[in-house]
Amino acid sequence: MALVGVLLTGAACPSYAAPAAEPAWGVVDSTCAPDRLAAQRDAGLTVSVVEAYWDRLQPVPGAFDPGAVAELAARVGRCLDAGRRVVLGTGTQYPPSWVRALPDALLRDQRGAAPRTGGLDLVFAAAPRAALDDYLTRLVAAVPAAxxxxxxxxxxxxxxxxxPGPQESGYGLNSWWAFGAPAQTGADLAxxxxxxxxxxxxxxxxxxxxxxxxAADASRWFGWYSGALVTALAGQAxxxxxxxxxxxxHLPTAGRGVLPADRSVAVGTLLDGHGDRDGSLGRGLDHVAAMPAxxxxxxxxxxxxLTSVDDASAVRARALDPPEDLCTPEDAATSLDPTTRVERWSNLRFARAQAARAGLAVVGENPGPPGGTTGGVPDSDPEIEQVRRAPAYARACGLAAFxxxxxxxxxxxxxxxxxxDYVGAITSSA
Structure with missing residues (x-):
């Protein structure tokens, strides 16, 4: 059983009813450049998310590239030596070309199509999963993991x-990514x-x-589909x-997942697209079931x-009367009450409640500037507004770090x- 871990703050996980006194503050995609580290130290930042790149580290099977290893180790080392607490992104979203060429490497939907982004089947297919396992093992050895x-x-x-999300299918909502041979036949299954x-x-x-x-069949199928993600993540860990x-x-988690009432509608209509507000069904995101699992x-x-701090759903939720964007101490208890209008809540608020129900420690980040290469969408806040608002959300939702x-x-x-600007937002929201 996975217990709530020691947080970035170094303290035991705070209860949802009694949020952490103060989140730790940091940045995503840190270069660990000395001048930036100095400026961020002066700003009071203590956390760096540093990204590895699978394609650079392992351009050929069976070995790591010495130059890429040295660059990553130096980058991580600079942050650590500057006193930063480092979270390493494994960079599995950047697979080498040889991994893409493995048997059953790409996800397939019910139409036989692969994602527009070329997303790998790291859930069901044995060959890319074996490559990933080898990569993760080598990655731990390549950095000062301790x-x-x-x-x-x-x-x-x-x-x-x-x-993959709706934008990756070419068909919008109602794409399902479990139609490769391993998932359908059981051959060469991870x-x-x-x-x-x-x-x-x-x-x-x-x-x-x-x-x-x-409806029971559809519910069982969706439980298998979403539950396979849990199995895959547990395997990587x-x-x-x-x-x-x-x-x-760390488990980067987008959006709020499918809401309980919407899941009931979805399985009642045999997953034909009803009840899918935002693509959570096709993405297999069922935070209510997955977080305890x-x-x-x-x-x-x-x-x-939680990667939804001040995302577009927060913009909509705070425009309501009354606003529904801020977490409250009662959310974990009320989020599954059928009389609670959780569809009005921000993604962060609902997902935070599910993490609290599961007893999981929580950190967060904003989606980034609106645009196709980030988590931001056209109706997200501009980035400067995300900077200004996110610290208040981090505090209200009891995040251990932002x-x-x-x-x-x-x-x-x-x-x-x-x-x-970042310092000003942190200070003004205290």
Missing amino acids: RLTGIRVGTSAAGEIGY PGQARTPLPGWVPGTAAWQGRAVT TVLRAAGFAGEV LAEAVPGAVVVD TLAFEEDLHTPRSGVTPA
Whole structure:
């Protein structure tokens, strides 16, 4: 069983009803450049999320590139030597070309299409999973792992929990990413996974093998689909532990997942697209079920990283009367009450409540500037507004740490954001 770990603050996990006195503050995608570290130290920042890149570290199978290893180790070492607490992103969203060429490497939807981003099947397919296991084992050896605070694991092309989103399918909502041969036939299936409970059944169809499909069938299929993500993440964490990493395993988590009422609608209509407000169903994001399961399945200290701090849902939720964007101490208890209008809540608020229900430690980050290369969408706050608002959300939701996406934007004039803006937001929201 995975217990709530030691947080970035160094304290035991605060209860949701009694949030941490103060989050730790930091940045995402840190270069660990000396001048930036100095400026961030003066601003009171103490956490760096540092990204590794699978394609650079392992351009050919069976070995790491010495130059890339030296660069990563030096980058991590500079941050550590400057007193930063470092969370390492594994960079599995940047797979080498040879991994993409492995059998059953790419995810497939019910139409046989691969994601537009070329997302790997790190959930069901044995060959890319074996390559990933080898990579993670070598990665732990390549960095000063004993000095790291945490290592991130994920399954998506963004390095987060989940299957591809609607924008990656070419068909919008209602794409399902479990139609490769391993998931459908059980051949060359990744360790710990199970084949589909309804081989050949496509969500939204009313019959399977000569009989009517029931809501219970659809619920069982979706439970298998979303539960496979938990198994995959637990497998990555187990590899890290076997390689000798004893720190926190961080789980970057997008959005709020499917809401309970929407899940009921979805399975009642045989997953034909009803009840899917934001693509959570196709991405397999069921935080209500997954977070307790992750707490049980992932070995060692586990931290959920909510990547929705001041996302577009917060913009909408705070415009309501009354506003529904801020976490409250009662959320964990009321979030599953069918009379609670959780569809009005921000993503952060609902997901935070599920982490609290599961007893999981929580950190967070903002989506970044609106645009196709980040988590921001056109109706997100501009980045300067995210900087100004996110610290207040981090405090209200009892996050142990908040890391700003992205470091580069604090140190380039074209962004319109400066370290002083970040410091001002932290100070003014206290």
